[in-house]
Amino acid sequence: NAGVTQTPKFRILKIGQSMTLQCTQDMNHNYMYWYRQDPGMGLKLIYYSVGAGITDKGEVPNGYNVSRSTTEDFPLRLELAAPSQTSVYFCAGKGGTGELFFGEGSRLTVL
């Protein structure tokens, strides 16, 4: 099992550009999450999903969108990139024992 896989690992965007961070999992997680990590701030929840076709906002959803057309995939979309979205993004799936399994992260810089 690959677990939770994120792509790309690194990306530089210009202000106003759009992009999609991909997240795919092969652990059959129903619950999936997108977090952003900023220095000294911990991780903040952007969006989450409890199953295919069901998504909801987390703590910091502004400027982002998600979709969940399949159990495996949970992409995060940035429509109009802003410098405030410079961050490290983590996708995670919730296992049967309650813990979250994280992907390796995607470092995004918006210039």
Place this chain on the structure above:
Amino acid sequence: AQSVSQHNHHVILSEAASLELGCNYSYGGTVNLFWYVQYPGQHLQLLLKYFSGDPLVKGIKGFEAEFIKSKFSFNLRKPSVQWSDTAEYFCAAMTTDSWGKLQFGAGTQVVVTP
């Protein structure tokens, strides 16, 4: 508002020293508690978790944590650290009705010097 707070943002200690990282949460009701570790350049990995039962929880790599309900605390401990324990440590909490949404503390950067 629900929150998780970690007492120290940065800790520096020598190998073989003991480590204790503080974590407090403000939640009503039943709460599940976690400690995650992030080694430099890597993703978060679970160290240990508490759901119920024995309030002293043992995790991987010699770490343990004690849940003290009356103090709303879940402090992480290790009796003797190694250089390889250099990492950032995150306390996290979720309520049983929160769809598994974890709330994280700000993290504690631990540097272990040889």
